[in-house]
Amino acid sequence: MDPRNPDTFGLPTVSLVDVSSYLPGEPVGTEYFTQFSRSDRMAKNVMFRSPSGRHHVARDETAVDMAERAVAPLIDRHGSDFASNIDVLITHTQLPDNPVLGAGPEIARRLGARPSFVYDVHNGGCAAFVHMMSIARMVLQTTDARTALIVATQNCAGPVFTQSDIRKLAQAPVPGDGCGVGLLVKDDSAPILDIESRTYPEFAGDMDFSTNSDRKYWEPGEGQGCVSFTESKVTKVFARGNRLVPEVALAVCDRIGVKGRDIDTFVTNQPNRLFLRNWHDALELPAERHPDTFDTCGNLFAAGIPVTLDVTNRAGGLRNGSVVLLSAFAHAGDFAAAAAVRWGAANG
Incomplete structure (x- = not known):
């Protein structure tokens, strides 16, 4: 059990x-x-x-x-x-x-x-x-x-x-x-076969939202709010993302008794092309089994997985009865989750 x-x-x-x-x-x-x-x-x-x-x-x-x-x-x-x-x-x-x-x-x-x-x-x-x-x-x-x-x-x-x-x-x-x-x-x-969710408190707070001034975002004054990056933080986030998405995905694969390379379709969040390539390589999957909408939609954050699922499904790219694996990480790596579904969604 x-x-x-x-x-x-x-x-x-x-x-x-x-x-x-x-x-x-x-x-x-x-x-x-x-x-x-x-x-x-x-x-x-x-x-x-x-x-x-x-x-x-x-x-x-x-x-x-x-x-x-x-x-x-x-x-x-x-x-x-x-x-x-x-x-x-x-x-x-x-x-x-x-x-x-x-x-x-x-x-x-x-x-x-x-x-x-x-x-x-x-x-x-x-x-x-x-x-x-x-x-x-x-x-x-x-x-x-x-x-x-x-x-x-x-x-x-x-x-x-x-x-x-x-x-x-x-x-x-x-x-x-x-x-x-x-x-x-x-x-x-169209059963959800398994879900894995992991929180990494040690990485909480590593993503900053700043107005590039002393002003809090709710206070009046100069400075435009945005998520800020430094080169050292980008390097850390890249290393974490490379590890976390395959890690939770393979944990799900292990529990449902499927090898990563045998997954029919892999859908992830899509921060950039390099992450996408590294993730399907980690699962030993060819690129065609890892669809994304990055080039036409950019990084869609939380919407990346459902938008890509919908676009791929409407194009006939998801076969009913196939195993679809979803995986993503959040922010600077403080959360990651994966789910496997036996696909059977309506084809719009």
Whole structure:
């Protein structure tokens, strides 16, 4: 009996039965940033080699707007009763529109849903989709709830990385905006085979958010807020990311009795091309079994996994019955998570 696997305790099976996504606006080319770029040593770092395109959320488009648009295809596929059947709603928003409130209740209002459980989570970072899968599975397995909607919204590329001072920096062209959602139900049609979540407190606080001044981000004054990097910290994060994503992924593989090289499809967060290459190499997988949307969408943070799942699924790249492995790490390495699913989601 594995204490980390709830199924070994006779709890109900939970399935990831559908995914959908939304990308805001027209693609933004890298030339937008090159007109502002300055000579910067950090620009040569492999962590900041930019994609060809990305999407930016409009100034007045909220995280709730993005979530509503991402959910729309699910409503089309599952019918007008979709919202009334949502028992659990879990959201992760990279840049909350209101720092006091989470997005969950407003999303429920827009959809016409009355979920019994509403959670807004923040600590999962780029691994938040798997983190929310874990929470949703736990609630579905231990209560009368039958259906969960999880929503991962990345919305800081446009608002933060196009600020007049920030858009000159090496990291500015890398992020993109988007929203990805997943539908989980208490059945065995597309079962979640296993989930591994790990917190690394020793790395907490290694990612800084700074206004490049003494000003706190909520105080008035000069200075534009952004996640800040130093070369030494980038080196540490790169080493951690290279290790953490395969580590949690292979832990899941071991428990479900599958070698990493035998996984049908591997989907991760997508900070840059080098991480992507190193991760599938670590699992001994060919690149074609590790799809991503980096070159057209950039680093989508928590939305990277569900957006890539949706894009790949709609293109016919995910075969029903195949094993899909999800893995990601968050922030400077303080959290990592992986999940394996026997794919059976609707093909939109």
